[in-house]
Amino acid sequence: LAKTTQPISMDSYEGQEVNITCSHNNIATNDYITWYQQFPSQGPRFIIQGYKTKVTNEVASLFIPADRKSSTLSLPRVSLSDTAVYYCLVGGVNTGGFKTIFGAGTRLFVKA
């Protein structure tokens, strides 16, 4: 499985756009990139998944450059309720697809 590296923590203010970058230099051809959000004392929750270029849904965007060795989760106009830990995962069919490793994540703290 590809190892991922993320910043340990980030601070932001309400209304700002937040970009969290994840490095995955050893990503395999068939691997996908997934981001999860976790609040204290809860299980993680799926945010977004992508393979290449850009993916957007109602809560976030995911930017993946052509070499796919990194990805950036973009949260538009964050609010206090976006304070959470964000995990980047990489995996795919060549690793069983269902077998995933969560790293330490990035702790985002949104201030008023």
Added chain:
Amino acid sequence: SQTIHQWPATLVQPVGSPLSLECTVEGTSNPNLYWYRQAAGRGLQLLFYSVGIGQISSEVPQNLSASRPQDRQFILSSKKLLLSDSGFYLCAWSTKQGTLPEQYFGPGTRLTVT
């Protein structure tokens, strides 16, 4: 819709005592099932995953074991708990569809070993 249940929600156990945590999933069939542990302030550690009844894969050698006696039931056990077993235990399920299927997590069990 699918739901995932875990119990108990919290548990305090003495060192050396046995452990049994249960997870059940409703509204789906033949799911992949996972057990994770999260130490305080840390990321999630995958402990076990299962692709079917009686099929268990262990990710980390330890004094824990897992069983899947029914399609939508996943049990985490220990014969003798260690202090290092304290943590937040999460069960998750996913379909088998897609390259990296989304995992859906339960509410978790907070275990304190004293």
